[in-house]
Amino acid sequence: MSSIIDRANSSSSVNHSANADHHHDSRHHNKKLHHQLDTEHYRRIDEEIILKHSAHLHTNAIHGALSGPQYITLYEIYQKAESSEVAAIVHIGEHLCGHPGIVHGGIISALFDNTFGWLFFAMKQPPAFTANLNINYRKPILANTTAILRAHVKEIQVKIVFPLLRFIILIFH
DSSP: OOOHHHHHHHHOOOOOOSSHHHHHHHHHHHHHHHHHSOTTSEEEOHHHHHHHTGGGGGGSIIIIITBSTTSEEEEEEEEETTSSOEEEEEEEOTTSEEETTEEOHHHHHHHHHHHHHHHHHHTTOOOOOOSOOOOOOOSOOBSSEEEEEEEEEEEEETTEEEEEEEEEEEEOO
16 A cells, blocks of 8 residues: 555656755655654545546536646545544646746635535535635745645534634645
8 A cells, every 4th residue: 555655746747857856855755744644544535535426527626627737736635533634635736826836826725625625525524615715825835836735623613614724835846
């Protein structure tokens, strides 16, 4: 069984130059990814659901229109064991920019919103709709970035769920 780290590196379309620094950088990024996502306690949950709904996949923004070379080349969902926390590993290519080399904020918000949707699947809740999404952008996300998005439920109040998400940058290019 390959680890999340192996799949993230093999699925990513990041172009590295063929030099000794590439191997050093890859090991460094693998350690960062392994540190951020304890692969022993997470299991992948998106494959079965995506297969079940494959006929409609092309209509989904993240899994359809925004997916492909130079767009979103990696988007995998993992659930932490005995928890409602989910983690998405995502690679954002260079064709999703607002300003040159900087990922458009709307793409980031779409990834957040979609990851919250996966959180509902993990919690075995019926599908829900986002009523409000408030994001404080702290710094630009560069194109060709691999990141982990971690989402969990902060609070539940009578039919309202307040999820919380952290965006962890793993690789800048």
